[in-house]
Amino acid sequence: MITNIYLVRHAHSAYTPDELNRPLSSKGFEAAEKVAALLLEENINLIIASPYKRAIQTVEGLTKTLNLDIQIEEAFRERKLSENPVEDFENSIIRVWQDFTFIFEGGESGLEAQSRGAKAILRILRKYSGKNIAIGTHGNIMVLIMNYFNSSYDYDFWTTLKMPDIYKLSFDGEKLIKVQRIWKED
Template sequence: MTNIYFVRHAHSTYSTDEVGRPLSLRGLNDANLVANLLMHHDIDHVISSPYKRAIQTVEKVAQQFNLTIELVEGFRERTLSEHPVPNFDEAIAKVWEEPAFSWEGGESNLVAQDRGVTSLLQVLDEWQDKNVVIGTHGNIMVLIMNYFDVKYNLAFWDQLQMPDIYQLSFEGRKLRDVKRISEEEVLHGY
């Protein structure tokens, strides 16, 4: 089995700089939690979106396993629109309702999903039977998961935490299991 640990980035300080936006103080503290939650998972490789908040969320994981972080553009957040949208909730609902629709300068669900899935399939081929952490973002993560199982949808995205960790177990390129890695599981040994 190949285990992919998708890590949705921790809380960040909002700015219009998508690439350089850093984690907040709370987010930096939560990045320590991510490292603790993954400590016993024998991680072989760490990948991240090139966005600073995603990198910062998995940095301590890479350090504790003495690994470098590979940056992969395919795991960056989906571009919703070239310009800020007046109502984010309505804008995101529209692209999930109509997967081929895109806002001006943005990516449709289909385009963003294709980008993310292509990157994931490359990881699965290259790191077969290994444990790989991928620091990423909520919407692109759920779009990738949705490709394998449609139950991962807008409602699922809406309940995600910052940070959040999902372990996807693959046999070859076939998804076999998904489980959330949480403090409760670590505390109770699940």
């Protein structure tokens, strides 16, 4: 039985240092409407999101039309890079992608983040077999999850993601059989 998971990277957000409550920008809200329109064509049965406001807001347009609530899943929150801001974000992110065991102080390694995300996906696959599930999440954790199932999804792939972006992962049981990008840019 095929289960489809739609990993939705959140739309553009208005920067605030408050990671949990950072909202979408006006541009992000416009894109979220397009996310809802695209996902309405996919016969979504369940909506799950990271607890971060921007991830929730990116998929919440589906809730009214489909009459579904959003289930919050802590495991889909973004990977915590470091306790404090890093001096050179680009080189820091490259470093954690090159070495999945490396951890900046107060952060989490790629292996830790990947493990929590993949475990959540596997639970969902067992519980909702045969369903179509939209998951509002974040770029880094999204690609770490994809990498768990297929190592070709890596740092270089992560750099190509848009805000928002949608990838449909089709599973036969717990085996990834197909990945398809369904986000259509203007």
